[in-house]
Amino acid sequence: xxxxxxxxxxxxRRLEEIVGTLERGDRSLEDALxxxxxxxxLMKQCSTLLDKAEQKxxxxxxxxxxxLKESEFYxxxxx
Amino acid sequence: MGEAIxxxxxxxxxxxxMDGDTVLSSVLVRGEISNYKVYPSGHHxxxxxxxxxxxxxVMFRRExxxxxxxxxxxxxxxxxxxxxxxxRDGQYQLYCNRMxxxxxxxxxxxxxxxxxxxxxxGLFDPRHKKPLPAYPEKIALVTSPAGAAVRDMIRILGxxxxxxxxxxxxxxxxxxxxxxxxAGAIDAINRNRAADLIxxxxxxxxxxxxxxxxxxxxxxxxxxxxxxxxxxxGHEPDVTIADxxxxxxxxxxxNAAELAVxxxxxxxxxxxxLETRMAAGLTRDLREGRRVLDRAKASPWLRAPLPxxxxxxxxxxxxxxxxxxxxxxxxxxxxxxLGKQAAALDALSPLKVLGRGxxxxxxxxxxxxxxTRQVDVEEALTVRLNEGELICRVERKEP
Numbered sequence: 001x002x003x004x005x006x007x008x009x010x011x012x013r014r015l016e017e018i019v020g021t022l023e024r025g026d027r028s029l030e031d032a033l034x035x036x037x038x039x040x041x042l043m044k045q046c047s048t049l050l051d052k053a054e055q056k057x058x059x060x061x062x063x064x065x066x067x068l069k070e071s072e073f074y075x076x077x078x079x
Numbered sequence: 080m081g082e083a084i085x086x087x088x089x090x091x092x093x094x095x096x097m098d099g100d101t102v103l104s105s106v107l108v109r110g111e112i113s114n115y116k117v118y119p120s121g122h123h124x125x126x127x128x129x130x131x132x133x134x135x136x137v138m139f140r141r142e143x144x145x146x147x148x149x150x151x152x153x154x155x156x157x158x159x160x161x162x163x164x165x166x167r168d169g170q171y172q173l174y175c176n177r178m179x180x181x182x183x184x185x186x187x188x189x190x191x192x193x194x195x196x197x198x199x200x201g202l203f204d205p206r207h208k209k210p211l212p213a214y215p216e217k218i219a220l221v222t223s224p225a226g227a228a229v230r231d232m233i234r235i236l237g238x239x240x241x242x243x244x245x246x247x248x249x250x251x252x253x254x255x256x257x258x259x260x261x262a263g264a265i266d267a268i269n270r271n272r273a274a275d276l277i278x279x280x281x282x283x284x285x286x287x288x289x290x291x292x293x294x295x296x297x298x299x300x301x302x303x304x305x306x307x308x309x310x311x312x313g314h315e316p317d318v319t320i321a322d323x324x325x326x327x328x329x330x331x332x333x334n335a336a337e338l339a340v341x342x343x344x345x346x347x348x349x350x351x352x353l354e355t356r357m358a359a360g361l362t363r364d365l366r367e368g369r370r371v372l373d374r375a376k377a378s379p380w381l382r383a384p385l386p387x388x389x390x391x392x393x394x395x396x397x398x399x400x401x402x403x404x405x406x407x408x409x410x411x412x413x414x415x416x417l418g419k420q421a422a423a424l425d426a427l428s429p430l431k432v433l434g435r436g437x438x439x440x441x442x443x444x445x446x447x448x449x450x451t452r453q454v455d456v457e458e459a460l461t462v463r464l465n466e467g468e469l470i471c472r473v474e475r476k477e478p
């Protein structure tokens with residue numbers, strides 16, 4: 001996560017907005033093409049997020065001063 | 080002796096006293112049933128008693144249909160209701176709205192008492208329920224770091240929606256320390272805004288095992304939480320106080336994990352669907368654009384401009400002819416009019432009069448002579464005839 005990208009939620013919401021606009025068909029062809037391009041990009045971004053995502057699990061413990069400390073979490077063994 | 084009052088006034092006074100009492104407005108009473116009678120109206124009448132006393136009770140049909148057991152003579156029960164006076168016979172009685180069998184331990188009573196209290200305070204009110212985030216980014220699991228519950232939740236969350244980060248907030252879920260640890264963890268996550276969804280719970284167990292989730296401390300922390308909380312305690316039939324307060328109740332920890340996040344497979348399907356719709360929208364736009372273009376291309380201006388120009392040129396020539404024609408006509412008319420005016424003018428000319436034999440007499444300086452008074456004898460005058468002029472001298476004047 002070197003660069004701060006749009007969250008999945010923001011991406012998919014924007015994507016829905018774009019689809020809605022394209023379906024209404026009230027934009028100029030230039031706008032429609034630009035939206036399509038943006039939509040395709042978001043689509044790819046969302047798919048990549050889903051495909052490449054690796055679950056991150058952390059342990060969070062409370063410090064004496066009330067702040068939280070994150071550390072590695074080792075799931076319990078078991079079947 | 081003071082002023083005497085009527086019996087009904089006294090009963091009314093007692094009733095108002097009792098109705099104003101907060102303890103009597105909702106009490107839990109433990110006792111043994113006697114004289115149980117169900118009337119055709121559907122109302123139940125009975126007494127509750129213990130070794131030393133007895134109280135009359137009524138349970139109206141509306142509440143009685145909610146009974147999950149059949150009350151019988153001698154049965155030990157816990158009844159909940161309000162105590163007030165029935166003014167007609169001056170009897171106070173318990174208007175019972177709930178009743179459960181007793182003898183299942185003090186925990187049950189504590190549960191019922193805590194539940195009744197929090198319900199009265201409105202902690203279970205549906206308007207306090209917060210909506211869950213559609214795509215949570217961080218989920219805090221307030222649970223035991225050991226055991227199947229946490230493992231199942233992590234596995235299911237990872238399988239469904241690995242985008243979501245999981246924060247395990249280890250707490251004890253049973254024993255004396257458990258309630259304050261659970262409540263403290265929920266508060267700490269809120270304070271630090273560490274997650275956008277909290278799941279708190281544990282695997283199934285006995286009523287005693289699950290007890291922490293029936294504690295008021297935990298219920299209040301869940302209620303206080305600004306971050307939505309899913310409760311996930313035990314297996315299906317166990318309902319805890321935490322379940323009532325939580326924004327969403329899951330039957331088990333695994334169920335909570337399923338409810339907490341969307342499924343990647345569904346999302347992929349949805350993305351594909353969006354892609355199809357998006358492409359369809361653009362295709363339609365392109366088709367529309369193509370049609371406009373085709374129509375433009377079909378225009379004769381673009382297809383064969385020369386004939387169009389020639390045609391226009393022809394039209395121009397025609398118009399030019401028309402213009403010349405009109406102007407000529409106009410000139411002719413004006414010329415004719417001018418001729419007529421000239422003839423009229425000509426008729427008025429004094430020279431015409433000379434043609435008929437008249438003459439114009441002028442003095443030397445040009446003044447026209449109209450009277451003899453204008454001239455002197457011997458003065459030279461000019462006489463203009465039709466042809467030529469005479470220079471004459473005046474010989475004599477006759478008046």
